[in-house]
Structures are given as C-alpha cells and as structure tokens.
Amino acid sequence: MFRRLFRTSLSRPDLHQRYLLSISYRHFQNTCALPVPTLISPSETCSVERFQDIQIFRRFSSLYSQKAHSRRHPSVSIPAVNRAGRSELLRSLESSLGSSFSSNSLLPNPNPLIIVISGPSGVGKYTVIKKLKETREDLHFVVTATSRAKRPGEIDGKDYYFVTKEEFLSMVERDQLMEYALVYGDYKGVPKQQIRDYVGKGHDIVLRVDIQGAQTLRRILGKSAIFIFLVAENEMTMAERLVDRKTETAESLLVRVASAREEVKHVKWFDYVVVNAKGKLENAVKQVESIIDAEKAKVRP
Numbered sequence: 001m002f003r004r005l006f007r008t009s010l011s012r013p014d015l016h017q018r019y020l021l022s023i024s025y026r027h028f029q030n031t032c033a034l035p036v037p038t039l040i041s042p043s044e045t046c047s048v049e050r051f052q053d054i055q056i057f058r059r060f061s062s063l064y065s066q067k068a069h070s071r072r073h074p075s076v077s078i079p080a081v082n083r084a085g086r087s088e089l090l091r092s093l094e095s096s097l098g099s100s101f102s103s104n105s106l107l108p109n110p111n112p113l114i115i116v117i118s119g120p121s122g123v124g125k126y127t128v129i130k131k132l133k134e135t136r137e138d139l140h141f142v143v144t145a146t147s148r149a150k151r152p153g154e155i156d157g158k159d160y161y162f163v164t165k166e167e168f169l170s171m172v173e174r175d176q177l178m179e180y181a182l183v184y185g186d187y188k189g190v191p192k193q194q195i196r197d198y199v200g201k202g203h204d205i206v207l208r209v210d211i212q213g214a215q216t217l218r219r220i221l222g223k224s225a226i227f228i229f230l231v232a233e234n235e236m237t238m239a240e241r242l243v244d245r246k247t248e249t250a251e252s253l254l255v256r257v258a259s260a261r262e263e264v265k266h267v268k269w270f271d272y273v274v275v276n277a278k279g280k281l282e283n284a285v286k287q288v289e290s291i292i293d294a295e296k297a298k299v300r301p
C-alpha cells in the first residue's frame with residue numbers, strides 16, 4: 001500500500017519538481033529511516049497546497065518508520081530455522097522482541113458463572129443436577145432450604161436443608177435468603193451466604209429453583225446469571241414422572257400438573273432450554289455441560 005501511495009505522491013509533478021525528493025522507495029524499505037528533507041526555508045512563505053503536500057509526506061515517513069521499527073529489532077539476528085535448535089530460536093525471538101515469553105495464562109480471569117436450572121415439577125431438575133455433580137466437581141451446587149418433608153434417598157445438607165416452617169420464616173426475617181417462595185404449600189429459598197462464599201472465592205455455582213424462584217432471580221441478577229429451562233418432551237411424560245415418583249398425594253399431583261401447563265409458557269424468560277427426554281438423562285446432562293462450557297468460553301460472559 002505504501003509503495004502505491006509513495007509513488008502517487010512522488011509522481012505528482014509539482015511535488016516532485018518543487019521539493020526534489022529523490023529518495024528511492026528501495027532506500028526507504030532498506031533503512032526505514034527516511035531522512036526528512038528541509039522542505040521550506042524559514043523565511044519562505046508557504047502556499048496551502050504546498051503545506052498540504054508537506055504534511056502528507058511527513059505523515060507517511062513518520063507512520064512507516066514507526067511500523068518498521070516495531071517490526072524488527074536492528075541489533076538481533078534470528079538464526080536460520082532449519083539449522084538452529086528450538087531453544088536457540090526461542091531465545092533469539094525473545095531478544096528480538098526485547099522481552100521473554102511469559103508462561104502466565106493468556107486468558108483473562110473470567111468472573112464466576114451463576115447457573116440457574118429451573119423447570120416444572122417432576123421434569124427432572126434434581127436428577128439432572130445429581131448427575132451433573134458426578135461429572136463436574138468444579139461446580140458448587142447451592143443447597144436450597146425447604147420446609148417440605150424429606151423424600152426417600154434425600155440427604156439433609158446435601159440435597160436440601162430440611163427445616164421447619166418456623167425455622168424457614170426466621171431465615172426470612174434475618175434476611176438470609178436471596179429469594180424464597182411458597183411452592184405447593186412448602187417454602188423453598190436460596191441461602192445468600194453460600195452464594196457469597198463460593199462466588200467470592202471464584203467458584204461457578206449452580207442453583208435449582210422453581211419457576212417463581214427463577215423469575216425472582218432474573219429480576220435480581222439480570223444478565224449476570226445463566227437461566228436454563230428444563231422440560232420433558234411432552235406433557236404426558238412429565239405427568240408420568242410425577243406419578244411414578246410416588247411422592248405426591250392426589251391433590252398435590254393435580255396442582256403440580258396444572259401448574260406445569262402454565263409454567264412451560266414462561267420459557268421465554270430463560271436463556272436456554274434443555275429437553276430431558278425419557279431415558280435420555282445423559283443427553284440432557286451433556287447439553288447442560290455444553291452450555292456451561294460455551295458460557296465459560298465467552299469473551300464477555
């Protein structure tokens with residue numbers, strides 16, 4: 001590009017004749033240190049046109065001498081690649097650059113991720129998260145507090161903090177919960193302290209909440225959290241899962257399936273939707289993992 005511009009300016013007859021710029025392009029390319037000629041004697045008055053020509057010339061010479069300087073270091077020669085050893089080549093590249101290669105990470109230190117997994121009752125939130133825990137030890141799963149009774153196989157402090165209604169309300173009073181809701185007659189809430197502790201130490205965290213909880217968290221966290229909506233492939237599968245789990249009374253089943261019908265309409269509040277299809281738990285978990293990996297790889301999470 002420079003060759004073209006340089007020639008264009010020099011080929012202008014007035015510029016060429018008036019300032020007698022006999023510097024060859026080859027000379028410029030070799031030395032990269034273009035002598036700046038005295039274009040105007042101090043006493044000389046300068047026309048606008050001539051002044052502009054001088055400015056153009058000076059801009060070129062300054063720009064290209066800077067670029068060429070940054071490209072190579074005049075005092076260091078790099079040995080022939082086919083003859084020099086690896087470390088010799090690396091050393092000479094370092095001295096040519098004027099500083100050693102750093103082994104520090106080239107990546108910026110990303111902010112910890114907050115991943116919210118939500119979806120209608122019986123869709124498989126707990127099952128997906130349990131499986132995810134096995135493969136992603138780097139994630140911290142925030143343990144929700146609940147006033148509901150423990151289901152078979154659930155462990156206090158691991159799956160939920162099982163508390164009484166009074167204990168739960170006292171946590172609310174002491175402002176210990178980031179969000180809470182009364183879901184199907186039981187309280188559920190996310191303890192603030194766990195989030196502070198883990199996010200403060202730079203850990204990625206995963207929260208499991210119902211749809212109401214997800215909407216509250218969206219209002220609080222906005223775009224600083226990733227919201228994943230888990231669904232079954234169809235209503236029938238969702239209802240079957242609740243029935244087969246054998247944890248609900250007839251009334252509770254009715255409330256949950258009726259709510260689920262409404263809740264699937266809230267998918268638009270979420271960033272991602274993952275289908276947890278019958279017998280395809282592994283696929284759903286893999287998809288959640290892919291979302292986490294993609295979010296971690298984002299330049300601006």
Ligand SMILES: Nc1ncnc2c1ncn2[C@@H]1O[C@H](COP(=O)(O)OP(=O)(O)OP(=O)(O)O)[C@@H](O)[C@H]1O
Pocket residue numbers: 119120121122123124125126127128241242244245276277278279280281
């Ligand atoms: N992909 C799947 N295929 C078949 N069954 C599944 C699948 N995922 C979950 N289940 C079963 O569905 C039932 C409900 O799952 P789970 O308890 O994880 O749902 P949940 O969304 O956490 O429910 P809730 O919000 O009511 O606690 C469980 O019995 C579980 O084993």
